[in-house]
Amino acid sequence: MPVTAADLHAATAALEAALAPVVDRDWTAAAGTGDLDAYRTAEHVGDCVLSYAAQLVTRRDDRYVAYEAALMKDATVADALEFAVTGGKLLAATVAVTGPEVRAYHPTGMADPEGFAGMGVVEILVHGEDIARGLGVALDPPADVCARVLERMFPEVSVAAEPWTALLWATDRVELPGLPNRAGWRWQGAPLRD
Template identity: 55%
Template sequence: MTVTADDLDAAIAQVVAALGPIADRDWSVPAGTLEWTCRQTAEHIGDCLMSYAGQIVVRPTGRYVRFMAEADEKASPAEVLEFAEAGGRILVATVRTASPHVRAYHPSGMADPEGFAAMGCVEALLHGQDIAQGLGLPFDPPRDVCARVLARLFPRAAADLGSADPWHALSWSTGRIELPGLPRLREWRWRGAPLSD
């Protein structure tokens, strides 16, 4: 696999390391440019990554597994971050134990465990950045993980933006930033299906 459970583990660890020390701040502020608050964004990370794990386990072919996970409404920011980490670690464990031949529904194509790991990295890293931005902190994700995720989910961008910083290329590919000579994307889509399919 190009993107592994270890990559997702590293992405989750980066988010927790960056945001854990600021869990005493007010997480009701907007997360970067999102309409969600920092709390809602962290909760989304946990829900989304648990949902990806559910897809791998149940393997539906035409829809998402019908469940939503949420943090307790009285959870503190530290506890909501713990919820996000739990979702990530559940997906890590699921990817580690799943056969690479498993396929499950995602709107971007029938994804394999590697695809769900890569999508989990994007959700964790980009939304971790949103939360950090909302709380006024820098965020510095692992570039090697970003490069592998970019190559797996956005192969065309990986080829075209080979000289760009992998984090900036990933951020551009998901419509977050402009790059020199490249306007911010208004619409984008990653490839969930394996590159060999």
């Protein structure tokens, strides 16, 4: 079963459910992804998913569309979460109206709408998990969404773990006994059949 706009909606709903109750906290003091704090990680998510939508709309075949989306200087934590969620919904809307034959540039291969949907779900869930951990809350995405995204974006991954844990392992967020870490991981942007 393909990764679809519905999966993006489910991922953004999981993100919002986990993080909306903690928008009263200081996200600039909480860990996010890498060197980014939770606030800047939410900004990164919004920028990424909006850029994926732009790729599909323009159908660029040689580079990213030359823009960067960022939060306004006075944006609140609630605004940062809204930006990430809105970006996910805009990508979902774009995926829903884009034909499966469309391809657009991504460094991991000329991706189709399903590939961009999968990338968006990974961005939303994995960086959402980074934010959630930093804030001491749990992100609980649907297992079926994680399973579809794992199969599409990481076809080489076959581990005996529930889908959310396997997705976190595939993106080097958790360790699994007896398996190597996934530092330097890459997803499969281009369709598997191409």
